[in-house]
Amino acid sequence: MTLTRRDFIAATLATAFALTLGARAAQAEPEAAKIGAKPMATAPASAGGDTMPITLNVNGAAHDLAIDPRATLLDALRERIGMTGSKKGCDHGQCGACTVLADGRRVLSCLSLAVAQQGKAITTIEGLAQGETLHPMQQAFLSHDGFQCGYCTPGQIMSAVGLLTEPVGPEDADVRENMSGNICRCGAYPNIVAAIQDVRKANTNAPV
Numbered sequence: 001m002t003l004t005r006r007d008f009i010a011a012t013l014a015t016a017f018a019l020t021l022g023a024r025a026a027q028a029e030p031e032a033a034k035i036g037a038k039p040m041a042t043a044p045a046s047a048g049g050d051t052m053p054i055t056l057n058v059n060g061a062a063h064d065l066a067i068d069p070r071a072t073l074l075d076a077l078r079e080r081i082g083m084t085g086s087k088k089g090c091d092h093g094q095c096g097a098c099t100v101l102a103d104g105r106r107v108l109s110c111l112s113l114a115v116a117q118q119g120k121a122i123t124t125i126e127g128l129a130q131g132e133t134l135h136p137m138q139q140a141f142l143s144h145d146g147f148q149c150g151y152c153t154p155g156q157i158m159s160a161v162g163l164l165t166e167p168v169g170p171e172d173a174d175v176r177e178n179m180s181g182n183i184c185r186c187g188a189y190p191n192i193v194a195a196i197q198d199v200r201k202a203n204t205n206a207p208v
């Protein structure tokens with residue numbers, strides 16, 4: 001069979017096209033590998049790899065989980081237990097949106113391993129209200145319009161409740177200093193401080 005000039009050009013173009021695709025695929029592979037090297041933050045909590053059985057006490061209820069030992073408390077709460085009130089803002093301990101209480105002390109759940117929380121009483125924003133009755137801090141945030149988009153609010157409220165049992169001075173500046181780990185991109189800080197001071201002055205710190 002004789003190869004015409006037209007056949008030759010067509011075959012050459014097809015080969016070049018295939019080689020280009022192959023090269024692109026080879027380039028893409030390391031990128032995918034890079035993405036794979038840093039697992040999605042929720043992966044350890046949800047599946048895969050070795051798991052270990054743990055029991056988390058959250059808002060007074062025991063939750064038995066088989067969990068990756070690397071899973072954070074935040075992912076365990078959100079992805080395994082279904083309590084999505086605690087927000088994942090930065091996932092790096094910098095915004096405070098994930099703040100919960102462990103034995104009454106505020107902790108950043110994105111930096112806490114779930115396995116390390118066994119035996120502690122974890123309280124999330126879902127556990128503050130008593131039925132239809134809001135915790136005084138929740139009510140104060142509402143009364144003072146202490147949130148705008150509300151994304152940081154669960155962490156702000158949990159942090160504020162934790163603050164009530166800490167040795168914090170009486171001034172607004174003391175509150176600001178001790179709430180400085182909770183970032184609000186909307187700038188609702190004056191109302192948040194007012195809400196916290198209201199609760200402190202009224203001494204209405206409900207037990208959690």
Ligand code: FES
Pocket residue numbers: 087088089090091092093094095096097098099108109110111
């Ligand atoms: S999500 Fe935990 S500090 Fe930002």
Ligand code: FES
Pocket residue numbers: 146147148149150151152153183184185186187188
């Ligand atoms: S209310 Fe929007 S981030 Fe705080």
